[in-house]
Amino acid sequence: xxxxxxHLPTLSVQEGDNSIINCAYSNxxxxxxxxxxxxxxxxxxxIIDIRSNMDKRQGQRVTVLLNKTVxxxxxxxxxxxxxxxxxxxxxxxxxxxxxVFGKGTRLSVIA
Amino acid sequence: xxVISQKPSRDICQRGxxxxxxCQVDSQVTMMFWYRQQPGQSLTLIATANQGSxxxxxxxFVIDKFPISRPNLTxxxxxxxxxxxxxSSIYLxxxxxxxxxxxxxxxxxxxTVV
Numbered sequence: 001x002x003x004x005x006x007h008l009p010t011l012s013v014q015e016g017d018n019s020i021i022n023c024a025y026s027n028x029x030x031x032x033x034x035x036x037x038x039x040x041x042x043x044x045x046x047i048i049d050i051r052s053n054m055d056k057r058q059g060q061r062v063t064v065l066l067n068k069t070v071x072x073x074x075x076x077x078x079x080x081x082x083x084x085x086x087x088x089x090x091x092x093x094x095x096x097x098x099x100v101f102g103k104g105t106r107l108s109v110i111a
Numbered sequence: 112x113x114v115i116s117q118k119p120s121r122d123i124c125q126r127g128x129x130x131x132x133x134c135q136v137d138s139q140v141t142m143m144f145w146y147r148q149q150p151g152q153s154l155t156l157i158a159t160a161n162q163g164s165x166x167x168x169x170x171x172f173v174i175d176k177f178p179i180s181r182p183n184l185t186x187x188x189x190x191x192x193x194x195x196x197x198x199s200s201i202y203l204x205x206x207x208x209x210x211x212x213x214x215x216x217x218x219x220x221x222x223t224v225v
Contacts, residue, residue, distance in 0.1 A: 099205070
C-alpha cells in the first residue's frame with residue numbers, strides 16, 4: 001500500500017519496552033483530544049481519547065496524559081509489540097468543530 | 112462506532128479529469144468531514160459536509176475544485192475536479208455520531224494523477 005509518514009519523526013523502540021509519543025497542541029481552548037494509529041494503506045484508527053477535565057486516561061496497554069498548562073499530550077504504550085508499528089497522530093478540537101491533526105510520529109518496533 | 116465504506120479505494124487518473132469519491136455510513140451521523148493527506152504528511156481538513164446545504168470549506172479549498180454533496184445523514188461525495196499531479200493524495204471521509212465523540216475515519220481513497 002501507499003506509504004504514510006515518510007517524512008515524519010521516527011521513534012524506534014525495542015519490542016517489550018514502553019513507548020512514549022508526544023504531541024504539542026496549539027489551541028488552549030481545545031477541550032477534546034484523540035490519539036489515532038495509522039498503518040500503511042489504511043485510514044486512521046481511534047486509539048484513545050481524553051477530555052480537558054481529565055489529565056490521565058487509561059486503556060488496554062495505552063495511557064494518554066494531558067498537561068493543559070504547557071499544552072502537551074502524550075501517548076504511552078506498554079510492552080510495545082511489532083503490531084504497534086505505525087504512524088501515530090494526535091488530534092484536538094473544541095465543541096463540535098472538526099478535528100485538527102498534529103504532525104504525526106512514526107513508531108518503529110525493533111524485534 | 113459507525114462503519115464507513117469509502118469508494119473507490121484507489122484510482123489512477125489522467126490530469127484534467129475529475130473523480131468523485133463516495134462515503135457511505137451504516138448509521139445516521141451528525142457530522143461528516145473530508146480530509147486530504149498528502150504523501151508523508153498529516154491530515155488536513157478540506158471541508159465539513161452539511162446535510163442539505165453547501166459545504167463549509169477551509170482556507171485554501173474552494174467549491175469549484177472540491178465540490179461536495181451530502182443529500183442525507185448517511186452519504187456524502189467529494190469530487191476532485193480538473194485534476195493535476197499535485198492532487199495526488201489520500202482523501203479521507205470522517206464522521207461523528209450523535210454523542211460527538213469518537214470521530215471515525217474511512218479507509219481512504221488513494222488518488223494518483225498522471
